[in-house]
Amino acid sequence: MWQNLPLGTSDFKALRQTQQLYVDKTELVYRLASVPSGKYFLIRPRRFGKSLLVSTFESLFKFGLEDFQGLAIEKSWTDKTYDVVRLDFSEVKEFATIEEFKEKFYKRTASKLNSAGFPKLEKGDDFVTQFSLWLSSLRRRSFVLLVDEYDAPLTACLDKKELFDRVRAVMSEFFLSIKSNEGCLRFFFMTGITKLSQTSFFSAFNSLEDISMISMYGTLLGYTEAEIKRYFADYLDNAAKILQISEKGVLDELRRHYDGFSFDAKAGSHVYCPWSVLNFLKHPEMGFRNYWYTSGGQPTVLMKFLANNALSDPKAYAESMEVRLSDLDAARQYGEMSLEVLLTQAGYFTIKQVTDDGYLILGYPNQEVALSMAQLYADELLRGQRIRKPGSPSLNEIVETGSLDSVVEQFNSALGAIDYQRYPITDETSCRAYLQVLLIGAAMMPKVESHSALGRSDLEVYAGSRLWVFEIKYAKNKSDIKPLLHKAKEQMRSHRYGLTEQHREVLRAALVFDQDERRFVAWEAV
Numbered sequence: 001m002w003q004n005l006p007l008g009t010s011d012f013k014a015l016r017q018t019q020q021l022y023v024d025k026t027e028l029v030y031r032l033a034s035v036p037s038g039k040y041f042l043i044r045p046r047r048f049g050k051s052l053l054v055s056t057f058e059s060l061f062k063f064g065l066e067d068f069q070g071l072a073i074e075k076s077w078t079d080k081t082y083d084v085v086r087l088d089f090s091e092v093k094e095f096a097t098i099e100e101f102k103e104k105f106y107k108r109t110a111s112k113l114n115s116a117g118f119p120k121l122e123k124g125d126d127f128v129t130q131f132s133l134w135l136s137s138l139r140r141r142s143f144v145l146l147v148d149e150y151d152a153p154l155t156a157c158l159d160k161k162e163l164f165d166r167v168r169a170v171m172s173e174f175f176l177s178i179k180s181n182e183g184c185l186r187f188f189f190m191t192g193i194t195k196l197s198q199t200s201f202f203s204a205f206n207s208l209e210d211i212s213m214i215s216m217y218g219t220l221l222g223y224t225e226a227e228i229k230r231y232f233a234d235y236l237d238n239a240a241k242i243l244q245i246s247e248k249g250v251l252d253e254l255r256r257h258y259d260g261f262s263f264d265a266k267a268g269s270h271v272y273c274p275w276s277v278l279n280f281l282k283h284p285e286m287g288f289r290n291y292w293y294t295s296g297g298q299p300t301v302l303m304k305f306l307a308n309n310a311l312s313d314p315k316a317y318a319e320s321m322e323v324r325l326s327d328l329d330a331a332r333q334y335g336e337m338s339l340e341v342l343l344t345q346a347g348y349f350t351i352k353q354v355t356d357d358g359y360l361i362l363g364y365p366n367q368e369v370a371l372s373m374a375q376l377y378a379d380e381l382l383r384g385q386r387i388r389k390p391g392s393p394s395l396n397e398i399v400e401t402g403s404l405d406s407v408v409e410q411f412n413s414a415l416g417a418i419d420y421q422r423y424p425i426t427d428e429t430s431c432r433a434y435l436q437v438l439l440i441g442a443a444m445m446p447k448v449e450s451h452s453a454l455g456r457s458d459l460e461v462y463a464g465s466r467l468w469v470f471e472i473k474y475a476k477n478k479s480d481i482k483p484l485l486h487k488a489k490e491q492m493r494s495h496r497y498g499l500t501e502q503h504r505e506v507l508r509a510a511l512v513f514d515q516d517e518r519r520f521v522a523w524e525a526v
Contacts, residue, residue: 002234007278010051012059016067023227023274026073028220029056032189032211034079037141039188043195043212044263045347047275047292048221050191051088054148057189058086061144082144082186083116090149093156098166101153105170116143128173135181144187145178151192182207194345213329218264222271225251225259232281239284254280257288260365262351265325267360270350276368292347293372313424314433317377318448321349321362328360348373367445374440381424381434382417395442400464404509404525407468411511412519414438423518428474431513432458435470457497462504469498469508471526476515485512485522492526 003021015022032038044050059067060077062084068074092108095101106127114120118134121127135143153171157163178188188208195210211217229236229251240247258276262269279291321340328341343349344362348369353361364370393402398410415434418424425431432448439446439461446461459470471492473484488510491497498506512522 005235005278005282006052007275007282010049010055012052012055013063013067015052016059021231022071023223023231024071025053025220026056026068026071028217029053029060030073030076031216033057033060033187034076037182037185037187037207039182039185039208041190041192041195041208041210041212042217042220043192043210043345044221045261045345046193047273047295048261048347049274050221051148053221054086054146054189054191057144057146057187058084061187082142084144084146085112085116086146086148087112088148090152093152095153095156098163098170101167102170105153105174109174128177131174132177132181135177135184138181138184140183141186143184145185146188147190149192150190151194151196154196155194194342210329213263213265213325215264215266215268218262218269219271221263221274222261223274223277224269224271225255228254228272228277232277235281235284239281242284243287250284253288255366257366257368258292260350260369261347262365264351265329265354265360267351267354270365273347273366273368288368290368290371292368293375313430314377314381314437315424315430317374317437318433320352322355322359323362325354325358325360348376371440371443371445374437377437378441381419381437382414395438396444396463399439399442399444399461399468400466404507404523407509408511408520408523411435411438415519425513425518428458428472428513431474432472435459435472457492457495460498465504467498467501467504467506469506471497471508471510473510473512474515475512475521478514478516481512481514481522485510485524488512489524489526 003019006015006020006022009015009020032040042050042053060073061079061082064079064081065074065077068077087109092101092104095104106121109131110118110121110127113131113134119130121130150171153167154164157167178185182188190208195212211220223231236247236250239250243250254272254277258272258280259270261271261273263271273292275295276291280286280288323338323340323344327338328344340349340362344351348364349362350365351360352363355361364373395410395414398406402410415425418434425434436446436448436459444461444463446459447457448459449456457469458472459468461468461470469492471488473488475481475484492508492510498508508526510524510526511520513519514521
């Protein structure tokens with residue numbers, strides 16, 4: 001019988017006891033857990049299995065090898081068991097005032113610590129003082145502390161500066177108590193989505209090792225392709241039969257949609273998003289859908305950041321970006337964090353290449369994320385305005401079956417919905433980029449400047465049985481419109497854009513955008 005997929009299971013003991021499928025990461029778990037007094041910090045996007053990893057450490061230190069039969073660590077682990085406390089700060093991210101936060105934070109944390117011998121607090125007791133005194137009373141290397149989603153309370157109030165600062169101060173006291181008594185720790189492990197310096201923790205806790213971008217641990221979370229082939233062979237075979245394609249075809253599509261995440265400063269390894277892979281394998285009949293963005297790809301920190309830092313330039317969507325390794329590696333204050341760094345930590349960008357002078361080239365890891373990012377750009381540019389009239393066909397349907405006039409009408413409807421004060425289309429490149437974002441946001445994947453032997457077309461997009469090829473011109477003056485339309489048509493004819501396609505209906509169109517009217521004013525099929 002097939003092992004059940006571990007979809008949504010973040011408790012290692014429960015996963016093992018119910019015989020759900022587990023991709024064995026315990027060789028890397030052993031590397032971390034076997035270090036005496038090891039103290040680690042790990043950043044990963046949502047839906048990558050951080051909580052399951054924390055639970056794995058909890059089971060290992062609390063119960064020994066009880067839940068690890070048949071796994072790689074079983075032959076190597078010889079340590080004893082310890083008092084273990086696992087804290088999940090996402091449990092205290094709902095609050096309106098600092099008093100409400102302190103009450104929830106102290107009460108929830110104290111109740112978890114009680115299982116390891118922390119005394120019950122009496123009315124009027126100061127939690128931080130009692131916590132520090134208790135830690136100082138413990139024997140050396142006798143206690144394991146695990147903190148999941150450390151940044152959840154902070155990101156919950158990013159848009160409220162005064163509340164943010166007061167929450168930060170409370171958490172700083174807590175973390176400094178740990179730092180002051182770190183001798184009692186046998187093992188410490190903490191996860192988050194961002195590395196915020198405001199906790200006063202990273203600067204003070206000098207022995208804390210950030211493994212977020214260390215090559216050795218690049219595959220600690222997420223699935224490698226070898227792991228997918230090894231552990232999910234029956235599910236791959238099932239998907240191939242349901243979709244009526246080869247197993248190689250399934251893997252090719254999985255790779256295109258869900259692979260490409262690199263958490264490796266040398267860009268030497270990459271992994272698939274486990275949440276997306278598991279959802280696809282559970283319901284292959286649904287196709288290769290966008291699972292990550294709809295369930296976990298909109299972290300609070302990103303949404304609140306975008307509220308004050310608009311994605312206002314569609315040209316930026318298709319551009320790769322460069323950052324220094326130190327920018328990704330350093331703890332930053334929220335106000336000093338660049339959009340590129342935040343998008344990388346949130347999983348929208350990943351490391352594609354490392355240059356000789358120490359810069360990282362960032363880009364979208366896969367089609368699922370590229371589509372998600374286009375939706376973010378489109379949402380930001382349109383600010384919630386609908387471009388589709390109630391009862392009318394979608395953009396995808398129009399491009400698949402409609403006329404050139406109806407396609408251009410839909411383009412102009414979208415262009416007209418952009419905020420006048422934030423209008424981003426100022427030249428041919430930005431016009432093409434906006435159409436690219438619009439089409440991707442409608443679940444199509446256009447090609448920009450598609451190369452052929454005779455030149456590069458502006459925009460090509462497959463839709464059903466059709467291939468549309470668009471040549472776009474930007475008119476700054478009314479007198480330029482007709483000459484530019486003629487130039488676009490001649491360019492398409494002489495360069496024979498799209499004519500190498502033999503299996504689809506090819507529709508070629510020249511379009512001219514008018515700077516003053518802010519819409520396409522001339523178009524013609526070629």
